[in-house]
Amino acid sequence: MNYQIISDGACDLQQDYLTEHNVTVVPFYVTFDGTNYLKEGEGIDHDSFYLRMINEHAVPKSSLPSIQDYLDTFTPFVEKKIPIICTTITAKFSGSYNSACTARDILTESNPDAKIAVIDSTLNTASQALFVNEAVKLRDAGISYEDTIKELERIKGSGKIFFTVGSLEYLIKNGRIGKLAVIAGDKLGIRPTIIMQDGDISLGGISRSRKKSLQSVLSCIESFFKKPENKKEEFNFVTACGYNYDEAVGFTKEFEERLSIKCDSIKVIIGTAIGCHTGPYALGIGIIKKNALTN
DSSP: OOOEEEEEGGGOBOHHHHHHTTEEEEOOEEESSSSOEEEBTTTBOHHHHHHHHHHHOOOOEEEOOOHHHHHHHHHHHHHTTOOEEEEESOTTTOSHHHHHHHHHHHHHHHOTTOOEEEEEOSOOHHHHHHHHHHHHHHHHTTOOHHHHHHHHHHHGGGOEEEEEOSOSHHHHHTTOOGGGGGGOTTOTTOEEEEEEETTEEEEEEEESSHHHHHHHHHHHHHHHHHSTTOOGGGEEEEEEESSOHHHHHHHHHHHHHHHTOOOOSOOEEOOHHHHHHHOTTOEEEEEEEOOTTTO
């Protein structure tokens, strides 16, 4: 059965990937003044977004896709009787999932035969990108709509991100410091290693320099795979970065050599949904288990 894969913009997949693999994205919005909201990919691109943060010291805020955004995206597929699988950023970070569910409910009330599955990925950015990519693999391998949904629900809990940021400034100013509050205070110069899983964040370490913070990210991943229950060959990997893509290329090479693995070829650049909170210099690794039906 043919079905359409849709994701909100927090997956941070690039347009060439979306076009090649027939994935539809519902973008987030960003505002720099609290009044005027720009739609990512239309009103503002990644470079413009980050350069305003770097050059103007701007502190942007993101806004979720609306119910109407999802209605506008879902409706053409419903009218063509094409089933939909829509994945969203973790509901702990955003109301995007709720917007998608409301849009689904509105459409299925007037179109009772419509098939619209909305999945809270419990993930974001790099791990969400890998999650969408697994959905693509399942669809393109001819796996049924129902089995694809079951397999995505099974693997989503395995997704993690190990990353660092340039400073805690944006996490603090956007109110996302959460469990990291104990190390915040006035220590904006420290560079934390952050681990995200199941829509929650925890601290993996603290460093005083960029170089050491990147090494800490790698050490955290190594520690994860030293546990006998975690087998590298069962996972996919991808690097995600904010503004400095060249730094990410070198980091990826070091990561692959150190762990004797190969990252996925998909390109993930952190967009407005997450970049507002992590700042221009977020860099890290997303992982998720491979699906069991095509690997």
